[in-house]
Structures are given as C-alpha cells and as structure tokens.
Amino acid sequence: MAKVLMKGNEAIGEAAIRAGCLNYFAYPITPQSEVAEYLSKRLPEVNGVFVQGESEVAVGYMIFGAAACGERVMTTSSSPGVSLMSEAISYIAGARCPAVFVNIVRGGPGLGGILPSQGDYFQATKGGGHGDYHMLVMAPDGVQEAVEMTMKAFPLAEKYRGPVMILGDGLIGQMMEPVEFPDDLYVEPTNKDDWATNGMERRGSSTKNIVKSLYLDPATLNNHNLLLKSQYEQMKREEVRFESYNTDTDYELLIVSYGTMSRVCKTAIDNLKAEGLEIGMVRPQTLFPFPEKAIHDAAAKESCKHVVSIEMSMGQMVEDVERSVKGKKEVTWFGQCGGEVPTPEAVMEHIQTLLNQNQ
C-alpha cells in the first residue's frame, strides 16, 4: 500500500479502524482532539460508533461497558483527561476487559501546558488508578510506529484481557509524516463467549456471564490478584520490545530514551559519531513490560562508563533504568519538560560533560 502523509492523531484514528475497532468514545482535549474530529467523520462511513462523552470520567465507563460486551473499543485523551479515566482503567483491569487507551501526553502537573511531555511515565507504567494492576504500555517514536502500535494494541488487549495504552506525546500527535497501514497487522478478534456480557442468546448459552471487579472474600481477591500478576509476568516474558542503536560499537556511554526524545538522541549520537565518539542507545518500545535485561546487558559492556536516561520529564524512567542496571554502572538523568524538547546540541553537550567527569 502507498504511503500517505498524515498527522499523528489522525493516523492513530485510522489505524484503529484498520485494526477492526469501530467503536470510539472520547472527550476533547488538546493536543489530541484531532483523533475525535477525524473519527467523527470517518466512523459513520464504516458503520462505526462515535460518541462524544460528557467527561473523561464517563468516557472511561463507556469504554468499560462496550469492552465488557466483547467489542473492540478505543479512546484517546491527554494527561489531565487520562487522570480522570484512571478510575475506569482500574475497574477495567480488575474486571479483565480488553480496551485500548491512547495518551498524547502534555505537560503537567495540573493543567500544566499543551506542549509535548513525557511526564505521565509513572502514571502509565505504575498504575494511575488504585489497586494492583498494570497496563501494557507501548511508546511510539513517530507516526508510523504509532500506527503499528495502535494496530497491535487490540490483539494484545484481547490476549491479556486488559487495558493497553499507547503513550505518545504532543509532538507525535501533531506532526505529519508519511505512513502506511500494514494490512498484515490486522488480527481477527478472539471469541469472548466464555466471559463477555454479550447476551446469552448470542452465544447460545443458558449460563449468565458477569463482568465485575468486586471480590469481598479476601482469599478470592488474593487469588484474583495472583492471576493478574501472572499475566504481568507473562507480558515480561513475551511482550518486551526495544530498539538498540549504535550498540554494535565500543560505546563509551549508553543512553536510554523513548518516544520523541529518542529521535533527538539519535541525531546527537550520529553527530558525535562523525566526531569520532561512540554512544549507544536502548530505546524501550514497551515501557511496561520494561526492557530490563536489554538495558542491563547494554550497560554491562566494558567500554560503557555511564548510563543516562534522557526524558522529557523531571526523571521518571530513570528509576526503571537504575533498577535494570542494578548498580553495575552509574545512572543519571538528563531532560527538560514544560514543552521544550531538548535539542541534539543540548544532548551532545551533556554527554561530553558526563564523559569528561568520567575521565
């Protein structure tokens, strides 16, 4: 299929349709409202469902109700909106329903700003809502990867019967890039008759299905949490995705960076290489599960003197990087937030400073 030039937000909307998701509920918020605008026009063309909810709180439960029927469903939002949806995400995780959430992150806390940020890393990977749960979190570094991750999100949500999040940022939502929609990423929906509230008649059963998250008996609730935990462990075994960049060299320093920030880092790495300095990078594509082993092994390389987590936040992923490196090398943070993306020059200068300190 030929490439088309599309804005990230619109491409994410189209990717959902190509993935077989014809149900979309959302509430407008900058910088992702174009997804809703695009799908309000596009979904009626394919007999899909578009509903603009009255709040992100309500939208979270519209997603829950639709997902509990076993239908593919998605919403998109940005940081303050995702905080409001986090109540529903906890219920959806507890009730084990597949659903896809997209967060086009903006600066925080509070209203913060509307420019790109990676300040929702903790919220996405550590559970923004209450209770013991995780989402599978994927972080695209551009429009093409946003499309592919959106398409992959639906079968993954069904495989684990839980919420999956695409964690982008304002830049990925707003920029235009050439994209294609790979047909081979479409996966037929799974049969959900054993749990979904799709009506006994539809599944030819005389037994009711109940979708719930209440388990008053403590032993039952503990077992329920153990089941969820076993799924998160399975994700750690089967779903870790990352990209290694310039790691076949004797790099002196390892960068860990994701999303938009990682593209800036790639430019910095290329520029430094031209100057004769080798820098490696591991780019997590899944933030949960986190590529712990890849980062651990890359940091362990003898030539590597230092590990730096470069983020558009005040240092969130760096905690997972430290956890992965396990004290083998010194791990520090570099970044900026508020909507200003660090430049390649700023990254290069910081790397030089770190290496001078390590001389």
Place this chain on the structure above:
Amino acid sequence: MGKTFSKPEALSDAHTHYCPGCTHGIAHRLVAEVIDELGIRGRTVGIAPVGCAVMAYNYFSCDFQEAAHGRAPAMATGMKRVRPDLMVFTYQGDGDLASIGMGEIVHAANRGEKFTTIFINNAIYGMTGGQMAPTTMPGQRATTAPAGRDVEQTGMPIRMCELLSSLATPGYIARQALLRPKYINKAKKSIKQAFEYQMAHKCFTFVELVSTCPTNWGMTPLDSLKWAEDTLLPYYPLGEFKKPE
C-alpha cells in the same frame, strides 16, 4: 390445577442479602417479571450499582456488569451503542445516581440513550450505613446528619424525575412506589412500559421507585411503609412525568 404463581425465570435461586422489610426484593421481582413477560432474558444485560444492590448480579439470571459508583449510565451507553440489539437496564440507588452519578445520568438522558434505568429512592445511603443522600428529607436523621438534614447547609432534596423531565430530549420518566400493592401494580406497569419503549428503540427510559430502608431509618418495616407514604410521597409525587410523542 396448574401452577398459578412461581418465581420468575429471570430471578436466580440465590438468597438475597437484603435486610428484612427492604423493598429491593420487590423491585428485583418486578423487573424479572417484565423480562420474562417480554421474553428478553437471553439478550438482556443488567448493570449493578455500588450500594446495597451491588450484588444484584447474583439475584438475576441474565448477563450482568458491575459499575463503579454512579457510572452505570456511562457503561450502559457504551454497551447500548455497540450492541443496540441488547436490552440494557441499570439499577441504581439514590446516592449512586443522584449524588456521585448525577453527571452521567443527566447526560445519558439528554443524549436519549436507549436503555432503562431503575432508580431506587429510599432517601438514604444504605450499604455505607445510613449517611445523608441528596434525596434525604429536611430534618430526616442520618449518620452524617445526626440532628436531621439541615437544608440551610445541604439544600433541599433533589427530585430526579422533575429534573430529568426538564430536558428537551424525548424520554419516558416515571415515579412509582413500592409501599402498597396498589402502588406496586403501577410500578410494574411503568417498568414494562419503559422496557417496551427500549425494545422499540424509542427513547431514554427512567423509572424511579420510592422505597424503604427500615434498617437505616431505624424503623420497623411497617412503620417504614407508613413513614414513606406520609413523608416521602408528598414531596416525591407519583406518576408519569414525561412520555415520548
């Protein structure tokens, strides 16, 4: 002689956890009878609230979802939009619907979502232990209003049927009571009417049922019925407030 009275198929064999004298049992039965009479059990999905009826899914024999506090109308919206062929009803109490869930019910009604809400109004929070609800009467004692509801501080009780009837979107809005057989017969008619409108994809449908809570009111079941009739019904008048054209 044939069987003249039996438990509706839409009710399960489970024993309920409701207190003696509570009217939830009557409400459950009326809904179940309507589901049976319309022959829709196989395509009906109920949504349980947070509150005393949180485990309603154990008492009905159709598919059920369990909502967060107040969010049942949003879940029903999601379900009904993606599966318009399902018959969807929410079952909510007054703390759930008229307090924390006010936003969800008003907007679902205003969008004209084609599901049915059964709204149990007993003027108090039941499951959490008798706290003041938006529907608690002036002067009525509650565990968070030990001297009785002070309307200077908390405003007047909210009348949901009147509030929802003010929306310009067509809907079926009725208030009935579960206090005497004559009211109960009318309640059943309204519930059936609501489900029939839903079957015809006609409009949003809402049936409020004035109910009792002997435990949290601190009264016997019989005194509760009398108090509700004397105190609640004058403020919460019964009838059909709105019907679709």
